[in-house]
Amino acid sequence: MSLPHAILTALLEKPSSGLELTRRFDKSIGYFWSATHQQIYRELGRLEEAGLIRALPSEVPVRGQKKEYEVLPAGGTELARWVAESQDPKPMRDPLLLRIRAAGVVGPQGLGPELRRHLELHRRQLAQYEAIEEKDFPPGRDAVEDRLRRLVLHGGIALETFWLTWLEEALAEVGDMSGPQA
Amino acid sequence: MSLPHAILTALLEKPSSGLELTRRFDKSIGYFWSATHQQIYRELGRLEEAGLIRALPSEVPVRGQKKEYEVLPAGGTELARWVAESQDPKPMRDPLLLRIRAAGVVGPQGLGPELRRHLELHRRQLAQYEAIEEKDFPPGRDAVEDRLRRLVLHGGIALETFWLTWLEEALAEVGDMSGPQA
DNA sequence: GAGGACATGTAACACGTTACATGATTCA
DNA sequence: TGAATCATGTAACGTGTTACATGTCCTC
Structure with missing residues (x-):
């Protein structure tokens, strides 16, 4: 809810x-x-x-x-x-991780371009968050509300950073075996 | 789907x-x-x-x-x-980040214990992933399927690590102002 | 033969998604 | 007056959640 x-x-x-x-x-x-x-x-x-x-x-x-x-x-x-309120964190639910797992069974053909596309999308999202941080949270604003909103933004930035790092690892693993060849 | x-x-x-x-x-x-x-x-x-x-x-x-x-x-x-298939990544949907944002408006009273509880739960999840890695992916197993399953597991580990880092930051921000006092 | 574990399934509802419908306001 | 935009809303459906119902198998 x-x-x-x-x-x-x-x-x-x-x-x-x-x-x-x-x-x-x-x-x-x-x-x-x-x-x-x-x-x-x-x-x-x-x-x-x-x-x-x-x-x-x-x-x-x-x-x-x-x-x-x-x-x-x-x-x-x-x-x-x-x-x-006490709310348990929900287990993550990510279709991309699921697809990698499926690729382990049916092969990673076609995954390379998709991973590169996601990498680019996450790069853009990260850039957008960083622009917001620069624009809305210049050093010095320290009201409680500002500090908490900045904290949330930092969460978003760290999450996007996680995706970038992991997608790089994924491409190194998958990229060369998922080209147009069989 | x-x-x-x-x-x-x-x-x-x-x-x-x-x-x-x-x-x-x-x-x-x-x-x-x-x-x-x-x-x-x-x-x-x-x-x-x-x-x-x-x-x-x-x-x-x-x-x-x-x-x-x-x-x-x-x-x-x-x-x-x-x-x-080409599938856009869905924007994240996380109630805890939303609650922090709400706390910026109504105050962070009561958040401290909840953050500590989440921290503990994520620590356990991370430990479980690391146990799986040690048990199911000893160095040397290098079939394609193994490599892709390990990649997925690394995703889980990195995500839990993200949560731990961010929750520590959140506690530093919120912990001392959300105790039992008004 | 009674209880518990195993196993499949129904029903009802909440939430999320997509497509479309309707009315008001503005401006050319 | 006609088109574009603003604004609210309906309808239908798919997925996820919760509670419950039914039947089999094993064991005591």
Whole structure:
């Protein structure tokens, strides 16, 4: 049950409409918890129903009309409860590792290009994170909120770095035996 | 669509019944693609329907009776196709990073113990991977299949190492401000 | 023959994904 | 007025999760 709490977090940072939330997910929170606009609208309805958020009463609630939400006190309480909750880490679930395992059985033909493509994609993601760090977290900003957001960003950077390192190892292992030849 | 291919891989390594597959997922393939027995039975039915696997004809197919499956040629072809397929890496989806972000908004109260607990769990997982490496991959075994399975295991080890490093950083940041005091 | 382990399966629901539908606003 | 964009929403489906149901085999 992470999506509702991701939405509560985003709305506490700034009250927003569904589409605004979607955009903010695409470029910030979505880096570690992505969601489509359909999921977000569905969940906004549930959160409102549950009394954790409410639509700002300024506008008439017509279809096609922008509808802004803000977090109610019960929503903040629920989010704080969830932050301290005990949740076991889920085992990783990665299709690429699975494909390497499968390649051990049916052969690594065709894997080389795919590994190189992933390597490039992770390089770009890492560059993007590093740009964010440089832009949003210059040395000196040290409020609690800044420190925690930087911590999260460091997680993303370290994860991408892991992928780069591992993909290099994978290419060294697989690259030369997965070319166009049989 | 990874589960069917995880099952094809497991069945190619060794024909099995549904429950045997469930056990093998719990202690091997499931480290990077977990599945419950209900998912596995459902998927075995679909794979048989699709003509990619078949039940070994030796036993009478009665409810409660063991039913072993093996991969048909079409299943091997499909798996090889999937290995070389182009699949974008999915953005990570991690509730703990999300909770840290939320803690930036509602405060990190109660996070310390949770971080320490995760740290301990990841230490154990890492130790387990290292035990597997020592037991199943002694230096010298160099068949293609061995090399690729070792590569996957190295991925798991590096990921756990990432978590340990990052959780230490997180504790340094959060540990002292999330105690029992307000 | 009763209990427990083994084994397969159903049912219901939550979450995520894709495609599409509908209405409002803006601007040429 | 027509097209583009903004904005909210429905519908259908696939996967993952949880709880439970049913049947067989072994052992005491």
